[in-house]
Amino acid sequence: MHPFIFIVTLLPVVFMIHDFEEIIFFKPWIQKNKNLLKKRFPKFARFFIPKFEEISVPAFTLAVFEEFLLISVGSFMAIYMDFYLIWLAMLGGFSIHLIIHLVQWIAIRMYIPALITTFLSIPYCLYTYKYIISQMVFSSAEIFLCTLLGGIGLVLNTFFIHKLAGYFDKKYIRKIDTRRIDS
Secondary structure, three states: OOHHHHHHHHHHHHHHHHHHHHHHHHHHHHHHHHHHHHHHOHHHHHHHHHHHHHOOHHHHHHHHHHHHHHHHHHHHHHHHHOOOHHHHHHHHHHHHHHHHHHHHHHHHOOOOOOHHHHHHHHHHHHHHHHHHHHOOOOOHHHHHHHHHHHHHHHHHHHHHHHHHHHHHHHHHHHHHHHHHHHO
């Protein structure tokens, strides 16, 4: 297997390992640290804590699955079609996502659910960028533009998946909880 093809196929794997940490630890971490967040970041907490608390683990997992599906399909279509710019944009979005976690960690100054796998994922991203630059797989302009578009895609998809998760919670999870209570 060509090294670049291997690098491309690793993106969904690295993404999913990273997001497993978020899925497993996010809800308990929010419950444990919400008062600290409200005290240290009142404006942030007033807006985000209610949103974080209302999303169920199954809905959050559905949101992660949607992202995983996009990254997987995009990666394998890039290989199949021999067109890698979309994959490069997804790599850029994922790299920005990791940088955001680092900024959160620096601001909060404590463990956040994503920190360990952020540190495990950064070497993949750094190696990948080093490889594509040294092998001249993409031009500097393509790398910059695709990273920018990946960041925009990350923001837009984040809004979409939060809407999807909220809909899923209202339509399915709350109905299941209501049925359990009524039984």
